[in-house]
Amino acid sequence: MSERTFDRDTLLDLSVNVIPLAILLFFVVLYAVVAPFPQNSVVLAVQVSIISITGLALALLTYYSGKAISTAEDETDEPIPPGYSETDAEVAGMPGHEDE
Numbered sequence: 866m867s868e869r870t871f872d873r874d875t876l877l878d879l880s881v882n883v884i885p886l887a888i889l890l891f892f893v894v895l896y897a898v899v900a901p902f903p904q905n906s907v908v909l910a911v912q913v914s915i916i917s918i919t920g921l922a923l924a925l926l927t928y929y930s931g932k933a934i935s936t937a938e939d940e941t942d943e944p945i946p947p948g949y950s951e952t953d954a955e956v957a958g959m960p961g962h963e964d965e
Contacts, residue, residue: 875935882927889920 871879893916900909 871931871935875931878934879927879931882923886920886923886927889916889923892916893920 893913896909896913896916
């Protein structure tokens with residue numbers, strides 16, 4: 866079985882960036898189909914380049930943050946949930962470990 870880069874939870878965390886990426890893609894297509902300034906192609910090129918660079922930056926940021934999330938999840942081997950301390954775990958005990 867192949868090891869996937871992103872698991873289901875990581876993809877769910879990163880899915881919030883799908884809507885902004887779709888909006889940016891919509892505007893790139895809209896400006897390509899309906900040119901709002903047909904006389905001045907420089908303005909159109911600047912508009913499309915700003916939107917494209919923003920979309921590319923968001924896509925790269927999403928990818929690298931997903932890699933950071935999955936790497937951080939792989940590095941944690943401790944059974945203590947986030948927000949709890951070592952003393953909380955000692956008081957409550959570990960699941961499956963009975964006091965002897």
